[in-house]
Amino acid sequence: MSDTASADTRPNALSAWPDARGRFGDYGGRFVAETLMPNILELEAAYEDAKRDVNFQREMEEFLRDYVGKPSPIYFAERLTENFGGAKIWLKRDELNHTGSHKINNCLGQVLLAKRMGKTRIIAETGAGQHGVATATVAARFGIPCTVFMGATDVERQAPNVFRMKLLGAEVIPVTSGTGTLKDAMNEALRDWVTNVSDTFYVIGTVAGPHPYPAMVRDFQSIIGREARAQMLDRLGRLPDAAVACIGGGSNAMGLFHPFIEDENVRLIGVEAAGHGIETGKHAASLKGGEPGILHGNKTYLLQDKDGQIIDAHSISAGLDYPGIGPEHAFLHDAKRAEYVSATDEEAMEMFQLCTKLEGIIPALEPAHALARVRDLAKELGPDGLILMNMCGRGDKDVPQVAEMLGVKL
Amino acid sequence: MTNRITTRFNELEAYGRPGFVAYMMAGDGDSQALLNALPEAGADVIELGMPFTDPMADGPSIQASALRALDAGMTLKGVFDQAAKFREHDTDTPLVLMGYANPIHHMGFENFARQAEKAGVDGLICVDIPPEEDSELRTALEAHGIALIRLATPTTDDKRLETVVENTSGFVYYVSTTGVTGAASGMAQEVGAAVSRVKSASGLPVVVGFGVRTPEQAAAIAAEADAVVVGSAIVDAMHEGGVAAATELVHTLSQAAHGAKK
Numbered sequence: 001m002s003d004t005a006s007a008d009t010r011p012n013a014l015s016a017w018p019d020a021r022g023r024f025g026d027y028g029g030r031f032v033a034e035t036l037m038p039n040i041l042e043l044e045a046a047y048e049d050a051k052r053d054v055n056f057q058r059e060m061e062e063f064l065r066d067y068v069g070k071p072s073p074i075y076f077a078e079r080l081t082e083n084f085g086g087a088k089i090w091l092k093r094d095e096l097n098h099t100g101s102h103k104i105n106n107c108l109g110q111v112l113l114a115k116r117m118g119k120t121r122i123i124a125e126t127g128a129g130q131h132g133v134a135t136a137t138v139a140a141r142f143g144i145p146c147t148v149f150m151g152a153t154d155v156e157r158q159a160p161n162v163f164r165m166k167l168l169g170a171e172v173i174p175v176t177s178g179t180g181t182l183k184d185a186m187n188e189a190l191r192d193w194v195t196n197v198s199d200t201f202y203v204i205g206t207v208a209g210p211h212p213y214p215a216m217v218r219d220f221q222s223i224i225g226r227e228a229r230a231q232m233l234d235r236l237g238r239l240p241d242a243a244v245a246c247i248g249g250g251s252n253a254m255g256l257f258h259p260f261i262e263d264e265n266v267r268l269i270g271v272e273a274a275g276h277g278i279e280t281g282k283h284a285a286s287l288k289g290g291e292p293g294i295l296h297g298n299k300t301y302l303l304q305d306k307d308g309q310i311i312d313a314h315s316i317s318a319g320l321d322y323p324g325i326g327p328e329h330a331f332l333h334d335a336k337r338a339e340y341v342s343a344t345d346e347e348a349m350e351m352f353q354l355c356t357k358l359e360g361i362i363p364a365l366e367p368a369h370a371l372a373r374v375r376d377l378a379k380e381l382g383p384d385g386l387i388l389m390n391m392c393g394r395g396d397k398d399v400p401q402v403a404e405m406l407g408v409k410l
Numbered sequence: 411m412t413n414r415i416t417t418r419f420n421e422l423e424a425y426g427r428p429g430f431v432a433y434m435m436a437g438d439g440d441s442q443a444l445l446n447a448l449p450e451a452g453a454d455v456i457e458l459g460m461p462f463t464d465p466m467a468d469g470p471s472i473q474a475s476a477l478r479a480l481d482a483g484m485t486l487k488g489v490f491d492q493a494a495k496f497r498e499h500d501t502d503t504p505l506v507l508m509g510y511a512n513p514i515h516h517m518g519f520e521n522f523a524r525q526a527e528k529a530g531v532d533g534l535i536c537v538d539i540p541p542e543e544d545s546e547l548r549t550a551l552e553a554h555g556i557a558l559i560r561l562a563t564p565t566t567d568d569k570r571l572e573t574v575v576e577n578t579s580g581f582v583y584y585v586s587t588t589g590v591t592g593a594a595s596g597m598a599q600e601v602g603a604a605v606s607r608v609k610s611a612s613g614l615p616v617v618v619g620f621g622v623r624t625p626e627q628a629a630a631i632a633a634e635a636d637a638v639v640v641g642s643a644i645v646d647a648m649h650e651g652g653v654a655a656a657t658e659l660v661h662t663l664s665q666a667a668h669g670a671k672k
């Protein structure tokens with residue numbers, strides 16, 4: 001009855017998924033139109049091949065070091081620790097990456113793969129514009145034409161990032177279909193891909209989409225957790241009690257979590273966007289407020305109504321404004337290996353300002369959500385506790401929006 | 411049980427003429443009236459669209475139509491109601507539902523199949539469930555005598571075609587072009603070659619669609635296939651001119667298709 005893997009092909013470690021069919025338990029898979037199936041299979045084969053190729057790995061490492069600025073440090077947030085009055089808080093500083101977020105870890109991998117596959121055109125979807133900017137950046141570096149689909153609503157909200165992408169030589173296409181937000185940008189990117197199947201590489205920005213994207217994006221983002229795990233052992237001689245990250249589609253969280261999955265004593269905590277509050281219905285918390293379904297190539301938790309129609313997500317943070325979540329999170333959620341909580345718009349605004357004042361680090365609104373739950377957790381764990389949070393992006397992009405919300409005219 | 415799809419394609423074969431397949435969206439405008447009028451206007455098979463918020467494989471016409479239908483309150487239950495009402499007047503014309511996975515998954519595959527059978531539905535085209543993922547759905551549909559119709563496309567090579575036609579029934583839908591609904595259609599010549607390939611691999615009738623708008627195109631494609639599908643143009647006519655304009659268009663298109671030399 002169920003489409004899950006048969007017993008003999010089931011990976012026996014939680015960290016060893018997906019199976020050969022791209023399933024994480026019952027989640028994931030390849031739910032795309034037939035036209036795209038050959039592309040997806042070609043991509044899977046090309047990625048498997050690249051993974052085993054030392055030259056590809058070496059090229060990645062070089063660009064990660066010299067272009068992205070890896071490794072990013074871990075940093076003891078002493079004043080936040082003091083303020084929260086509990087566990088020690090360490091930040092993984094992925095906001096220091098080139099272009100200002102974790103997104104580039106993945107874009108670099110995918111664009112190098114596109115180049116290797118001989119693709120001559122890059123497309124991407126973007127919400128806040130961070131993934132669009134990171135993709136346009138790497139595409140510029142390798143001289144590959146790039147088209148970014150962005151919801152018309154987001155084009156207005158994120159004007160500076162739109163201009164950045166254009167400076168980088170990308171074509172930005174405002175998407176007016178549907179409700180003009182991230183999910184519609186993804187629909188439109190899929191429509192473009194189905195039309196330009198032979199020459200185009202679709203750089204998906206999170207751990208969602210048809211197999212192999214969720215696994216591939218996770219692998220590229222796992223540098224976050226691999227570095228942080230080694231850095232903690234090196235600096236502190238121990239692993240954290242909890243690793244915490246915000247979740248839009250879940251790529252920075254999956255990248256942080258994955259290298260810790262088999263470390264049973266490390267709690268993995270994902271923070272979804274609760275918008276105005278989950279009880280209001282205006283939120284982006286797919287796990288807490290959604291149900292399993294099928295969208296954008298994979299089976300996962302989705303915000304949907306009683307008829308299975310997709311409900312628009314709401315979050316102050318355009319990067320979290322997505323009605324789904326990567327299938328591996330759905331799997332870890334059901335397996336109870338990771339915990340999923342949420343933070344509201346208001347809490348994110350408060351943490352945005354607090355972190356800026358206390359640490360001199362302007363966080364993006366996305367990780368500001370994670371910080372709200374780090375505050376509770378710090379109290380819960382007490383002074384002996386140790387928390388690792390992924391500071392996945394810097395807040396420069398959010399300054400105009402925050403100013404407006406605070407009633408300040410720039 | 412009698413299979414309306416097979417019966418209909420056998421009839422067309424016996425007449426020696428290609429068929430015409432009309433696509434329409436349930437819930438956009440007076441869709442019950444259009445549905446009921448389609449056989450008389452010349453549709454040999456009807457594809458009834460089930461609206462979805464995120465129709466990834468559709469172009470602007472059908473996207474907008476789906477959103478209008480949803481705004482007007484259309485649901486899967488509403489689609490079944492329209493199908494059942496249609497069956498009160500027409501017991502012969504095959505009715506194939508076409509849509510996306512999530513609403514069907516949400517209703518539950520078994521529940522969907524049971525209600526579809528009760529409503530007199532003959533087949534299902536689910537755009538975003540490829541053969542690799544459809545065993546659960548197919549099992550549920552088979553138990554209720556509903557054909558799961560697969561899509562073949564210009565990117566489906568011979569090797570993959572084996573996977574696509576395995577376990578399929580009813581007919582195969584050949585998508586004439588890489589792209590979304592409503593975009594430019596494939597060249598008739600290339601379509602002819604592809605149809606032969608799909609026919610010999612599947613042993614099933616092959617209908618061709620995507621991007622066919624005019625009587626000339628319909629005739630050219632129909633000449634190469636067992637039937638030609640028109641969607642976006644009918645949806646546009648319905649939106650702009652109501653049931654009268656849409657039936658008029660179906661009449662013109664179906665005449666062109668029926669008159670095409672095989």
Ligand SMILES: Cc1ncc(COP(=O)(O)O)c(C=O)c1O
Nearest residue numbers: 130248249250251252319366393
């Ligand atoms: C800084 C930042 N963090 C998080 C996200 C959300 O994505 P993900 O959950 O895939 O990490 C975004 C997306 O734009 C982002 O820009």
